[in-house]
Amino acid sequence: MTSDLRTGGPLLNDTAFLLARANAQSLAAAHAALAEHGLRVRSYTVLALAVSEERLSQRDIAEYLRLDPSQVVALVDDLQTRGLVTREPDPNDRRAKAVIATPAGRRLHTQAEAAVNAAERDLLSVLAADEQAVLRDLLLRLGFPA
Secondary structure, eight states: OOHHHHHOTTTTOOOOHHHHHHHHHHHHHHHHHTTTTTTTTHHHHHHHHHEEEEEEEEHHHHHHHTOOHHHHOOOOOHHHHHHHHEEEETEEEEEEEEEOHHHHHHHHHHHHHHHHHHHHHGGGSOOOOOHHOOOOHHHHHHHHHO
16 A cells, blocks of 8 residues: 555545444454454354353344344354353243353353454554553444443
8 A cells, every 4th residue: 555545545534434444454353363263253252242141142142243133143053053152041031042151162262352352452552551541432432322
């Protein structure tokens, strides 16, 4: 890429483009970090939610990740086939199944989380610590508006 595209390109004032470009770089780094664990970003995020104590249903996961429910079904099916999650009856809703990490899923999540955190530290190293905190705060406010 020519240097003038980085300093005066036609899209540098387009916030959506800049968010998409930063997201693409973040996803590439995360996918590379997760590859050795046999995960991709979407399967990792589902596993991370399954590790939580929230006992989320597939519908809850789809809503939280802003994915089509059919995508979540496929992700959970794959994780379940690999022995990383189970579907358990939700005590609060007989029709729903909670997605719960197995012990193997919890172990893999711990390893994958360390790899993702290292990739994120590397990606964000161009920002000072206070800038990283501001970025997280702004992304949180954009992603989960009040």
